[in-house]
Amino acid sequence: xxFEGLADRLQHVMNKIRGKGKVTEADVKxxxxxxxxxLLEADVNFKVVKDFVKKVSERAIGQExxxxxxxxxxxxKVVKEELTELMGGxxxxxxxxxxxxxxxxxxxxxxxxxxxxxxKLANLLRKKHNRKPLLVAADIYRPAAIKQLETLGKQLNxxxxxxxxxxxxxxxxxxxxxxxxxxxxxxVLIDTAGRLxxxxxxxxxxxxxxxxxxxxxxxxxxxxxxGQDAVNVAQSFNxxxxxxxxxLTKLDGxxxxxxxxxxxxxxxxxxxFVGMGEKLDALEPFHPERMASRIxxxxxxxxxxxxxxxxxxxxxxxxxxxxxxxxxxTLDDFLEQLGQVRKLGPLDEILKMLPGAxxxxxxxxxxxxxxxxxxxxxxxxxxxxxxxxxxxxINSSRKKRIxxxxxxxxxxxxxxxxQFDEMKKMMKMMTTMPKGKKKGFRFPFx
Amino acid sequence: xxxxxxxxxxxxKQADTVTEKFKRGLEKTRDSFAGKVNDLIARxxxxxxxxxxxxxxxxxxxxxxxxxxxxxxxxxxxxxxRRNIQDPKEMYSVISEKLIDIYQTSGDETxxxxxxxxxxxxxxxxxxxxxxxxxxxxxxxxxxxxxxKKVMLAAGDTFRAGAIEQLEVWGxxxxxxxxxxxxxxxPAAVMYDAIQAAKSRNxxxLLCDTAGRLxxxxxxxxxxxxxxxxxEREVPGAPHEVLLVLDATTGQNAMSQAKTFKEATxxxxxxLTKLDGxxxxxxxxAIRHELNIxxxxxxxxxxxxDLEPFNAEQFVYGLFSTxxxxxxxxxx
Numbered sequence: 001x002x003f004e005g006l007a008d009r010l011q012h013v014m015n016k017i018r019g020k021g022k023v024t025e026a027d028v029k030x031x032x033x034x035x036x037x038x039l040l041e042a043d044v045n046f047k048v049v050k051d052f053v054k055k056v057s058e059r060a061i062g063q064e065x066x067x068x069x070x071x072x073x074x075x076x077k078v079v080k081e082e083l084t085e086l087m088g089g090x091x092x093x094x095x096x097x098x099x100x101x102x103x104x105x106x107x108x109x110x111x112x113x114x115x116x117x118x119x120k121l122a123n124l125l126r127k128k129h130n131r132k133p134l135l136v137a138a139d140i141y142r143p144a145a146i147k148q149l150e151t152l153g154k155q156l157n158x159x160x161x162x163x164x165x166x167x168x169x170x171x172x173x174x175x176x177x178x179x180x181x182x183x184x185x186x187x188v189l190i191d192t193a194g195r196l197x198x199x200x201x202x203x204x205x206x207x208x209x210x211x212x213x214x215x216x217x218x219x220x221x222x223x224x225x226x227g228q229d230a231v232n233v234a235q236s237f238n239x240x241x242x243x244x245x246x247x248l249t250k251l252d253g254x255x256x257x258x259x260x261x262x263x264x265x266x267x268x269x270x271x272x273f274v275g276m277g278e279k280l281d282a283l284e285p286f287h288p289e290r291m292a293s294r295i296x297x298x299x300x301x302x303x304x305x306x307x308x309x310x311x312x313x314x315x316x317x318x319x320x321x322x323x324x325x326x327x328x329x330t331l332d333d334f335l336e337q338l339g340q341v342r343k344l345g346p347l348d349e350i351l352k353m354l355p356g357a358x359x360x361x362x363x364x365x366x367x368x369x370x371x372x373x374x375x376x377x378x379x380x381x382x383x384x385x386x387x388x389x390x391x392x393x394i395n396s397s398r399k400k401r402i403x404x405x406x407x408x409x410x411x412x413x414x415x416x417x418x419q420f421d422e423m424k425k426m427m428k429m430m431t432t433m434p435k436g437k438k439k440g441f442r443f444p445f446x
Numbered sequence: 447x448x449x450x451x452x453x454x455x456x457x458x459k460q461a462d463t464v465t466e467k468f469k470r471g472l473e474k475t476r477d478s479f480a481g482k483v484n485d486l487i488a489r490x491x492x493x494x495x496x497x498x499x500x501x502x503x504x505x506x507x508x509x510x511x512x513x514x515x516x517x518x519x520x521x522x523x524x525x526x527x528r529r530n531i532q533d534p535k536e537m538y539s540v541i542s543e544k545l546i547d548i549y550q551t552s553g554d555e556t557x558x559x560x561x562x563x564x565x566x567x568x569x570x571x572x573x574x575x576x577x578x579x580x581x582x583x584x585x586x587x588x589x590x591x592x593x594x595k596k597v598m599l600a601a602g603d604t605f606r607a608g609a610i611e612q613l614e615v616w617g618x619x620x621x622x623x624x625x626x627x628x629x630x631x632x633p634a635a636v637m638y639d640a641i642q643a644a645k646s647r648n649x650x651x652l653l654c655d656t657a658g659r660l661x662x663x664x665x666x667x668x669x670x671x672x673x674x675x676x677x678e679r680e681v682p683g684a685p686h687e688v689l690l691v692l693d694a695t696t697g698q699n700a701m702s703q704a705k706t707f708k709e710a711t712x713x714x715x716x717x718l719t720k721l722d723g724x725x726x727x728x729x730x731x732a733i734r735h736e737l738n739i740x741x742x743x744x745x746x747x748x749x750x751x752d753l754e755p756f757n758a759e760q761f762v763y764g765l766f767s768t769x770x771x772x773x774x775x776x777x778x
Contacts, residue, residue, distance in 0.1 A: 225693075
């Protein structure tokens, strides 16, 4: 069962309509059915979908779609606008208490990723906001949960407050705040145990922690893969505790993440951050528009562009372009270029952000071998300065040495030299082309 | 006699405690599904397009999966046409018959683990992050030990902070040995060690934990394939079971998980965890329907003995029991 994006779904309807010249109300209705299915397939709660489709239908039938020459695209546009609107504005602020420390409580179901997210959030507070957080291990139930937070604390070099698993979480939280005041921590992050929203005893415990610590933020940590039940979970936690924000985890998976929409719709609480990986810096601000595209299966070009902008140093790119024009491009320059491409992140992830990439035959199974790039880098690094400037001097004994130094074979070295040679030839051709036609430059081998 | 009556009588003969646990665990599920269907049938005077649309929504709300629901609704529509049904009340029996069909056409129901009568049995646990792999291993170890088996655990999650310690706590609780290496070491090497230890200590069953991984991480899935290869090489015929642990709260992505993990490790069964919440675990239906992977166990709570063998009949009964009781009085 392959997920179909909204665009593909609408295409079916459009094929039928084509040639009819006019879009009828029945056609719009059929398109709305596709919108509905696309959202349901993305795990958006069915109640939320119902309200949403109703709203979109009104707009569609009213004016915009039926009069449009490209009704399919118009529907997508309307859907995306409404979806982005529903998702709310961007908001990744974290409260600051007028009298420190600021207390942040992390709550959620088992296995949502609270402990990992707590660690990530502490890292973010320190790195981006220059804060001095204290982590509090208040999960006394799950075996080794305290140890997990302590290990994360050690990795981040952020202190962890713990009283073992024999003291009540309420008491732990209380003492942690006293300790934070004493040691001048300006943030206290309380990692609570995972619990079911229908477990009254454990929900009461959270209420008590809230009472004692008077938190400035209560973040609900939710697994992005959650299905229809996300609504019940979010609603229940919100009613009982009053959430101030939501953090969506495991969004680096291939889930559409419709839960985000459901949660936003029922709690009206902003989604502040998203977890994008297992590393401790993989916590990013939530972007409503990108989430809307993702739920609709439309790729994530914006993130890709942003990544590229952050990773590629413009100065260096210009310098490189100059070198290419004058054909003074050396293996050293090539090495640098490779480094810039790699800064974008794992290549297969980059590919996934391209809209339609999962549709191209063969591309969805394409695995770019990061090792291959590492090998190329190793080979170039094993050359002497002279060799890099002037690869022509590399004879067979030099090749043997380079292969040995980089842990590759002479064939690998040969292949690289040949490719580099061809690349240079291509550049020469480019430079002889009339100016103006070759705006920007492409990465070779890509 | 209706199908449900037969089912009910059959279940009545089974241990009450287990049925109770299932019923309790599925309380929320059942209430919502059955309640909604009853409400739907009461509200409509005619079986029409809107009726089906609402029914569709009720099913989707249990995470059954859009494709499965669409198939189901199509079949219902055909049946309604064939029998020329107009009164919604007649829908009780049609809906229940078709629901059971989905379960039954999914093939043989074997929840028995493939445990070797002689020699070592290796069971590998796989799944995404946070589904409850380690906890499930703890519970299963307890169960198997009570059945008189000599059990050993392999701490193959060398990645997540505190994962090894978590398994060790379970080992202590249950009273079984845990084979581990330091955090960050190669999980395949841990498996190798554990198998050698299990062989030399005449262990009956080795339960292998692995780190949670999202199924779209190619490198991590490759690592898992390697772990499996090492096990295959060291024990002919092993792993005897590869159990995919699924979180009942997961939506449509569970299908993608089942598919990808099946490709990488040839999953032989599913453990459905966290079924004690309000989540419905309906995606299990779709997975059985489309991939034919049976559910072997369900996790119904946090205690050591809260792991039950999956019983399709009880699952159906738990899921739709209020609905069935209604059908008995209405239908006959």
